[in-house]
Amino acid sequence: xxxxxxxxxxxxxxxxxxxxxxxxxxxxxxxxxxxxxxxxxxxxxxxxxxxxxxxxxxxxxxxxxxxxxxxxxxxxxxxxxxxxxxxxxxxxxxxxxxxxxxxxxxxxxxxxxxxxxxxxxxxxxxxxxxxxxxxxxxxxxxxxxxxxxxxxxxxxxxxxxxxxxxxxxxxxxxxxxxxxxxxxxxxxxxxxxxxxxxxxxxxxxxxxxxxxxxxxxxxxxxx
Numbered sequence: 001x002x003x004x005x006x007x008x009x010x011x012x013x014x015x016x017x018x019x020x021x022x023x024x025x026x027x028x029x030x031x032x033x034x035x036x037x038x039x040x041x042x043x044x045x046x047x048x049x050x051x052x053x054x055x056x057x058x059x060x061x062x063x064x065x066x067x068x069x070x071x072x073x074x075x076x077x078x079x080x081x082x083x084x085x086x087x088x089x090x091x092x093x094x095x096x097x098x099x100x101x102x103x104x105x106x107x108x109x110x111x112x113x114x115x116x117x118x119x120x121x122x123x124x125x126x127x128x129x130x131x132x133x134x135x136x137x138x139x140x141x142x143x144x145x146x147x148x149x150x151x152x153x154x155x156x157x158x159x160x161x162x163x164x165x166x167x168x169x170x171x172x173x174x175x176x177x178x179x180x181x182x183x184x185x186x187x188x189x190x191x192x193x194x195x196x197x198x199x200x201x202x203x204x205x206x207x208x209x210x211x212x213x214x215x216x217x218x219x220x221x222x223x
Contacts, residue, residue, distance in 0.1 A: 001018070001022075001024070001122070001123045001124065001137055001138065001139045001140075001141075001216070002124055002125075002129035002130035002133070002134050002137040002139070002140040002141065002192070002195075003015045003018075003123065003124070003125040003126075003129065003140075003141045003142075003143060003212075004125070004126060004127055004128065004129050004130050004131070004140070004141070004142045004143070004189070004191065004192070004195065005125075005127070005141075005142055005143035005144050006127070006144060006145075006150065006174070006177070006178050006181065006189065007094070007150060007154070007174060007177060008145065008149070008150025008151065008153045008154050008174060009143040009144050009145045009150060009200055010143055010145065010153070010200045010205060010208055011125045011141075011143045012028060012030075012125060013205055014143065014200075014205065014208045014209055014212060015028070015123045015124075015125040016072045016073060016075065016123075017072070017073075017205070017209045018123050018209055018212050018213065018216075019072040019122070019123035020071070020072040020073055021209070021213060022123065022213075022216070024072075024121055024122050024123050025072070025118075025120070025121065025122035025123070026072040026075055026122065026123050026125075027068065027114070027117055027118050027122045027123070027124045027125070028068075028075065028077075028125055028126075029110070029114050029124060029125065029126035029127075029129065029133065030097065030125070030126055030127070031066075031068075031077045031088055032061075032064070032066060032110045032113065032114065033097040033100050033101045033106075033110065034088040034089075034093050034094070034097040035064055035066050035077065035079060035084065035088060036057065036060050036061050036064060036097070036100050036106060036110070037093050037096035037097040037099070037100045038079075038084060038087055038088060038093050038096075039060055039064070039079070040053075040056075040057060040060060040096065040100065041092060041093065041096055045057065045060070047096055047099045047100060048099050048100075048102055048103060054103055054105060054106075057100060057103055057105075057106050058103070058105045058106055058109060061105075061106045061109035061110055062109050064079070064113075065079055065080045066078070066079055068117075070085075072123075089157075089161075091158070091163070091165065095173070095177075098177045098180055098181065099180075101127075101181070101184070102180065102184045102186075104185070104186040107186055107187055111132065111133050111187075114126075114129075114133050115133060115134070118133070118134060124137075127181055127187075127189040128187040128188075128189060130142070130191070130192035130194075130195050131187070131190060131191070131192040131195075132187045135192065138219065139196075139215065139216055139219050140192050140194060140195040140196065141195060141196050141197075141198060141212060141215070142191035142192070142195040142196070142197045142198070143198050143200055143208070144197065144198070144199055144200070145199060145200045145201040146201045147171060147174050147175055147178070148171060149200075149201045150174055151167060151170040151171040151174050152167065154170050154174070155167050155170055158170075196215050198211055198212070
């Protein structure tokens with residue numbers, strides 16, 4: 001099952017709850033790009049477009065010792081034995097991940113790993129799952145929301161972590177990332193032709209999950 005959409009649309013929270021309700025595994029593909037970005041930042045590897053470090057980034061993606069643990073309700077991400085779940089959510093890593101994801105060779109490496117991880121049945125979320133990674137997924141969703149709503153959600157998440165960022169800055173960064181994700185040459189973010197588009201702007205999380213479950217049950221009921 002594929003769930004795509006931009007940052008702040010609520011796809012991660014909805015995907016986790018949907019996986020729990022359906023008894024499926026949950027796979028956050030964005031965490032893989034974030035993990036590559038985290039290690040690149042720690043090692044001082046130049047990110048595009050500033051530096052021609054494609055070979056180093058591809059090597060990171062190929063050898064990335066990432067593994068997933070926890071439960072759909074409380075997922076964990078590890079690099080080797082190191083728990084990087086919280087580190088992956090920082091603003092610096094978010095910005096870097098968006099740049100890392102523009103490198104075609106990195107995407108090629110990570111897509112192969114994503115297919116292997118999700119091939120046994122899972123709720124998989126990201127930005128190109130239904131269109132590229134699992135084009136034959138039985139059910140595909142594309143969650144979206146107005147940029148201002150998504151920025152407000154992100155602002156609230158950061159505030160809970162004790163990080164204060166100007167709301168206007170978050171709005172600008174979200175718009176920049178949307179443009180970058182939608183216009184990259186390889187695997188641009190866009191709904192798959194057969195994806196069910198859900199605008200979450202005015203819905204609670206429970207309402208979003210109920211909407212997704214209704215579509216899944218209707219699809220399953222129709223064979």
